[in-house]
Amino acid sequence: MLHSTDVVIIGSGPVGLFAIFECGMLRLDCHVIDALDAIGGQCAALYPEKPIYDIPAHPQVTGAELIDNLERQIRPFNPTFHLGHQVTHIDQLDQEGKSWKIKTSKGTEIHCKSIIIAAGVGAFGPNRPPLDSIENYERSAVQYYVKSRETYRGKNVVIAGGGDSAVDWAISLSEVATRVSVVHRRPKFRAAPESEARLNDLASNGIIDLITPFQLEGLEGDGESLKAVVVKSLDGAIKHIEADHLLPFFGLSMNLGPISEWGLGMDKSHIQVDHLTAATNRPGVYAIGDIATYPHKLKLILTGFAEGAQAAHSIRQFIYPDEIVHFEYSTTKGIPTKEEKAA
Missing domain, CATH: 3.50.50.60 (FAD/NAD(P)-binding domain)
Structure with a gap:
């Protein structure tokens, strides 16, 4: 099955889900791929009832509650999920890095303009x-x-x-x-x-x-x-x-799988990125969350949220360099309407 979209996000943990929101606010459509059969990553699969204390404005929230809130937050943008799929190949179709072909383990093919890798620690299982x-x-x-x-x-x-x-x-x-x-x-x-x-x-x-x-x-x-x-x-x-x-x-045993073979700048089991843009060494490919590394990084969910926003804004500028986007706060901008997204 062939699909086409602006951005493919690999990983549907909390950081990947928030990246959908940030892309949506910039009128970028997203397809999301995850090897698990449900969204939420480790929060949903491993710690649904474990309390999290460092999410802003939530003195305490469980993993399941956090994922549920993020799912409701991204609902207006109608992302397409490909769950139970593992990305097997990514192919760059142009010299600039604005055209990519992604293939999954179930034969799905997606053409996109940019990629965000939010795969956390990769595929995981218990020790x-x-x-x-x-x-x-x-x-x-x-x-x-x-x-x-x-x-x-x-x-x-x-x-x-x-x-x-x-x-x-x-x-x-x-x-x-x-x-x-x-x-x-x-x-x-x-x-x-x-x-x-x-x-x-x-x-x-x-x-x-x-x-x-x-x-x-x-x-x-x-x-x-x-x-x-x-x-x-x-x-x-x-x-x-x-x-x-x-x-x-x-603890968990981590396996990056095919990600380690994609020609990205790897530092052991992490992808090196520009901390200002979340960009990797390949044009059009970004990495956020636990899989991304740069000097003095704090491995916190809220750090990954900020990286998701940085990646979304960087992608908008990368895809449409001649278009001036005036940054606006969500309090004044609100959620883009269907007409605005189609414009």
């Missing part, structure tokens, strides 16, 4: 602990992220890991689970100081069990339902922790 038969329990008892706290109400939960996800979810699930046990290979955690202090306070009051310094050793159950998690200390001591669920939070 699985090397436990025998863990795959058998992944259907029911072992989860690598929390979609709903209610799943764990009245259950015995073992959380493994020492980062922010492990600590934050231990604190949160202690409100609904019968028992939460946290297994970590050392007493010190790699979480925000306030969160670690809260975790230690809950442990001191007997609400959470801290199992340190221990590591995962094995699982006990019938191959589907979990009965206990076996842990082992550095000196060989063994413990059996009663468990209905195991949540191993050992």
Whole structure:
């Protein structure tokens, strides 16, 4: 199937979604491609109920709420989504970089004038602990992220890991689970100081069990339902922790896939961009969000939002260099009407 549009955005996480809004405000139509089957990226797939505290004007918002708000914000611009598609090829059709052909894993072909890569960390999946038969329990008892706290109400939960996800979810699930046990290979955690202090306070009051310094050793159950998690200390001591669920939070494995083969200026697993425009080394191709890098960058969602605005304005100027666009605040400009977008 062949499509034509102004901008193709690769990635539908929060930064990619806000880029749709910024492009729409500049009367640029967008098609959006994402390997996942739903919009939202990691916020929707991994942390829908996890609170986010650094979104302006939202003292606290969950990942799911943030994505829902962004989806409503872009609705007037009618973007076209190609979900469950992975970009396999991008081909430059002209010397200036104002004509591109994109192909996806499902045979879709899109011609566009510019590309925004908002792929976050690329394709992602959990880092699985090397436990025998863990795959058998992944259907029911072992989860690598929390979609709903209610799943764990009245259950015995073992959380493994020492980062922010492990600590934050231990604190949160202690409100609904019968028992939460946290297994970590050392007493010190790699979480925000306030969160670690809260975790230690809950442990001191007997609400959470801290199992340190221990590591995962094995699982006990019938191959589907979990009965206990076996842990082992550095000196060989063994413990059996009663468990209905195991949540191993050992981070994500990242895979950029074909992106690394597109001739972009790569810095390890990131794309180097001009911090003023979000432009890559290829004309007409921009990168924003976690995948983009430049000196002194802050990896925050709000940084990605600003990069989306920079990319949209840069693209408008790149595509239509002879057209004078007077920047206006949304408070005075409002959302472009159908007539304005068609003009």
